[in-house]
Amino acid sequence: MSQIITKAACIGGGVIGGGWIARFALSGIDVAVHDPHPEARRIVEEVLEGARRAWDRMLSVPRGPEGRVTFHDTLAEAVADADYIQESVPERLDLKHKVFAAIEAAARPEALIGSSTSGFKPSELQAGMTHPERLFVAHPFNPVYLVPLVELVGSPASDEAALTRAAEIQREIGMHPLRVRKEIDAHIGDRLLEAVWRESLWLVKDDVATTEEIDDVIRYSFGLRWAQMGLFETYRIAGGEAGMKHFIEQFGPALEWPWTKLMDVPEMTDALATKIGDQSDAQSGQHSLRELERIRDDNLIGIFQALKQNDWGAGQTLSAMEARMRDRAVPAEAPDPAAPLALHRATVPAEWLDYNGHMTEHRYLQVFGDATDAFLAHIGMDAGYMGAGRSVYTVESHLRHLAETGPGTALTVRTTVLGHDAKRIRIHHEMVDAAGQVQATAEHMLMHVDTKAGRAAPMEAPLTDRLAALSPGQRGIAAPGHAGRPIRDIGWPEPEAE
Incomplete structure (x- = not known):
């Protein structure tokens, strides 16, 4: 792209x-x-x-x-x-x-x-x-x-x-x-923030609240609402079934009450600056700047993920960003179709580790899922294709964990097409480290769907064309012996004789 x-x-x-x-x-x-x-x-x-x-x-x-x-x-x-x-x-x-x-x-x-x-x-x-x-x-x-x-x-x-x-x-x-x-x-944004900031300065100056208490009011109440709805949409809900007009009629008279000090600003004296600084140190001084940034980032990411799941607000921006990333992941030069396709790479960060110090189970699936996305992008499933109501779903997976993948391991996923027909694609992933040692494998059955109708449907170009171009080379790659095998059957042990 x-x-x-x-x-x-x-x-x-x-x-x-x-x-x-x-x-x-x-x-x-x-x-x-x-x-x-x-x-x-x-x-x-x-x-x-x-x-x-x-x-x-x-x-x-x-x-x-x-x-x-x-x-x-x-x-x-x-x-x-x-x-x-x-x-x-x-x-x-x-x-x-x-x-x-x-x-x-x-x-x-x-x-x-x-x-x-x-x-x-x-x-x-x-x-x-x-x-x-x-x-x-x-x-x-x-x-x-x-x-x-x-x-x-x-x-x-x-x-x-x-x-x-x-x-x-x-x-x-x-x-x-x-x-x-x-x-x-x-x-716009800073004018709204300035209003809250001015009121907060007065509350600290007048000893009504500390910096931590003001921040608690924000993060435990309206800050949670603002993360996914703005001011007017929040108040629309507050108006009940009668809507925004009812809210204005009910609370509009309060605008004339002498609540606010927005037209006045407290003088930023040395005493007030020291007071705010001391309270802020007591509130957050146990964390370094970088620690606070990581905490902030992780909390934001959690909010983004929830919004993306609901296709709402900033979650829609994240979804569009991921679609562009998916398109951009297509290699400038196509890999050799007669060899496994190295389309995805990752390095194991510390937060992927479990209590044993190895990559945790769901991260293996994440890496293989990213590799599947990279493969689908390689055969032409981009934002335009999905925007037309067509996509590919994973309907069956079989993973094998073969090594203890540690922090900092550079991973490459090599993907082989084991077969396909009008609606299905069967692929095999092999996750290897820099030395070529296989860390894990995954076999997936993918189903092409009409997302608007909610059912399986035949693939269309460019997926059909690119799969056809890949097929002669991929057919020449021997399928691994474990491909297609279910988990070995195991029953309950025989009860011991009394």
């Missing part, structure tokens, strides 16, 4: 910039990085390590090859041949203007320029630019490599075609681009 872009540049490699770098690189796009911070390379590598771990846990398909990340001493070198440039420098307008001037002087004329700014309007950023039409706000949320929303904001000077192409690029890397209708300070 061809990519919309082949190279991106990221100017700034901090928390947000590092997240962008990981998002692009793990999507198979080369990334050129410029950040003068002396620890930039280390910080980015640590973010990449965390992002790889998160994607491996989140995705049900192979990630595919990563893009190459390169570091450059000058901004000009980084942006020289980039198709898309993401700026993530500190929130100082004068600094951003300086960066954009340098980008314009060195970048290709057609390169798009996105800014991660959380507060400035695009018209403010475009001031002084020779070609302001190609710059826009692309504001993400942390962690960028997991949270899919990006606010795309243009100004009257922005080029509509540039914004449309930017949205296509964001979707290509698994983001959910939201076009903000008009430019406004802090866009």
